[in-house]
Amino acid sequence: MLRVLGKASSINVRKVLWTCAELDLEFEREDWGSGFQSTHSEAFLALNPNAMVPVIEDGDFVLWESNSILRYLVNQYGGEQLYPTAPRLRARVDQWMDWQATDLNGAWSYAFMSLVRNSPAHQDPEALAAACRNWARNMTILEQQLQRTGAYVSGEAFSLADIPIGLSVNRWFQTPLERPALPAVQAYYERLNEREGYRLYGRNGTP
Structure with missing residues (x-):
């Protein structure tokens, strides 16, 4: 059986769990990470030298x-409905997954650490204000894309791209900050809540 190593509260672990739910794929999960088994142990580093x-x-x-895990799972376990084989359709999914991993992740990092984690190293008012503006700018890019598609990130159908981006959208709505009106993002958030996998794993790891 597939084993997933990582605590359920981790946003990146939840990507994997949600994907398993979409594929109806059974798995066993073990708690690793802060507060649980150390990812700096010799056993874990043998699996991932990045200790993550x-x-x-x-x-x-x-x-x-x-x-990479998400792409492997859909390729290995019949997830073409999530990750199409046609090059242009697949490239569109990849484009938005990569955007989430780089631009969008980078945009919310400081604000999340400051406002949710209350990290002492992330309490500079000017840096926080800049981070919130940058996060809102990136969410506006997502708003414009969802207005174009009218449904999901890469088009009319739910795809693999909606898993990482859907988790980031949850983080946007769960972080206590002043948010601009983004009606397409709001509708998208409500649409995602109709999916069982999202209800199980998309909302901070709790049903």
Whole structure:
């Protein structure tokens, strides 16, 4: 059986769990990370030298990096409905997954650490204000894309791209900050809540 190593509260672990739910794929999860088994242990570093979750073990196959894991799972377990084989359709999914991992993740990092984690190292008012503006700017890019598609990130159908981006949208709505009106993002958030996998794993790891 597929093993997922990582605590359920981790946003990157939840990507994997939600994908498993979409694929109706059984798995066993083990708690690793802050507050649980140390990712700096010799056993874990043998699996992922970066000491980060998630890691999967699928038989004798070990893989880390959350978006790579998502792509592997849909390719290995019949997820073409989430990750189409047609090059242009697949490229559009990849484009938005990569955007989430770089631009969008980078935009919310400081604000999340400041406002949710209350990190002492992230309490500079000017840096926080700049981070909130940058986060809102990136969410406006998502708003414009969702207005174009009228449904999901890469088009009319739910795709693999909606998993990492959907988790980021949850983080946007769960962080206590002043948000601009983004009606397409709001409608998208409500649409995602209709999916069982999102209800199980998309909302901070709690149903």
